[in-house]
Amino acid sequence: MSKKVANQFACSRLILPEHRDQLRGHRQARRKEEEHRLPCLDQQQWEEFEALVKQSLEQGLTIMVTAVSKQGRYSATGQVIKVDPVIRRITLATRGGVQQVALPEIIGVEAAPGSPGERF
Numbered sequence: 001m002s003k004k005v006a007n008q009f010a011c012s013r014l015i016l017p018e019h020r021d022q023l024r025g026h027r028q029a030r031r032k033e034e035e036h037r038l039p040c041l042d043q044q045q046w047e048e049f050e051a052l053v054k055q056s057l058e059q060g061l062t063i064m065v066t067a068v069s070k071q072g073r074y075s076a077t078g079q080v081i082k083v084d085p086v087i088r089r090i091t092l093a094t095r096g097g098v099q100q101v102a103l104p105e106i107i108g109v110e111a112a113p114g115s116p117g118e119r120f
Contacts, residue, residue, distance in 0.1 A: 035072055039107055049109040053090060056080040065092065066108035067101050076101055077112045 015023075055061045057080040064077045078094035088103040 035068075037068075041107070049106065052109045052111060053080050053083060057083060062112040062114065063092075064108075064110050064112045065090070065101050065106060067105040068107055069105055073107075 052061070052063050056063045060079055062077065062079055064075055066073065066075045068074075076092050076094055076099045078092035078099065080090055081093045081098070082091040084091070089100045090103065092099050092101065
C-alpha cells in the first residue's frame with residue numbers, strides 16, 4: 001500500500017511554468033538581498049579600519065574601501081582627504097576625482113596593492 005502512495009506523489013512533481021517563474025524570481029530576490037546585507041563587524045575590525053584610514057589621512061597611504069549601498073557592493077581606491085564624524089562620511093581622492101563613502105556602508109578597508117605612497 002505504501003508503494004502505491006509513493007508513486008502517486010511521484011507523478012505530481014511537475015511544476016507549472018508560472019510557479020517555476022515565481023520560484024526563480026524569489027531566488028533572485030533572496031540573492032540580491034544577501035548582496036545588500038551588511039555583515040556584522042566586530043570592534044577589532046573597526047579598529048583596523050580606523051587605523052588604515054588614519055594612516056591614509058596622515059601619511060598618504062592608498063587604501064581600497066569596500067562598501068554596500070542600495071545598488072550593491074562597490075569599492076573605491078584612493079587616499080583619504082577628509083573624515084567627517086558628524087555626517088559619518090570619509091572623502092577619498094581617487095583617479096576619477098573625489099568620492100564620498102558613508103561610514104555605515106563600509107564593510108572592508110585594506111591597503112591598496114601597488115606603491116604605498118602613490119599620489120593621485
